[in-house]
Amino acid sequence: MEQPKTSAPCGLSAATCYAKYRGKCKEMVEEACRQDPTLTPVRGHYICWSWGKQAHWWAVKPDGTIVDPTVGQFPKPHIGDYIPFDDVIECSHCGKRVAEEHATFYGSYAFCSGSCNIRFVGL
Numbered sequence: 001m002e003q004p005k006t007s008a009p010c011g012l013s014a015a016t017c018y019a020k021y022r023g024k025c026k027e028m029v030e031e032a033c034r035q036d037p038t039l040t041p042v043r044g045h046y047i048c049w050s051w052g053k054q055a056h057w058w059a060v061k062p063d064g065t066i067v068d069p070t071v072g073q074f075p076k077p078h079i080g081d082y083i084p085f086d087d088v089i090e091c092s093h094c095g096k097r098v099a100e101e102h103a104t105f106y107g108s109y110a111f112c113s114g115s116c117n118i119r120f121v122g123l
C-alpha cells in the first residue's frame with residue numbers, strides 16, 4: 001500500500017497546507033470560536049522545530065487542550081510549544097522589547113519602531 005505523503009488533518013500536501021493556512025491563523029481561530037463558544041482564542045508564538053518562533057493564533061478548550069485549526073501551515077511533526085503573548089514583543093530587527101501597543105507590524109514580524117521595520121525590510 002502506498003504511504004500517504006502527509007498526515008495533515010486536511011489531507012493536503014505540506015505545500016498546499018502552507019498556502020491554505022499561512023496568515024489565516026486569526027480568522028480560522030475566530031471561526032472555530034464562533035462554532036464552539038467554549039473555546040478561547042489565544043495569540044502568541046508557536047515554536048516550530050524548523051522555523052523557530054512563529055507569530056500564531058490558536059484556541060484553548062476549558063480543560064486547557066490546544067485547538068489549532070492552522071497547524072498544517074508548519075512543517076511536521078507538530079511538536080512545537082505554544083507560548084501565549086505577554087503583550088511585550090521583541091523587535092525582529094534590534095531585539096528590543098517593547099509594549100505591543102507601541103510596536104510596528106510587518107507581515108508576521110514586529111518591530112520596536114518604523115525605522116527598524118524599514119531597515120529590516122531593506123528599504
Ligand SMILES: [Zn+2]
Binds near residue numbers: 091116
Ligand atoms: Zn528595533
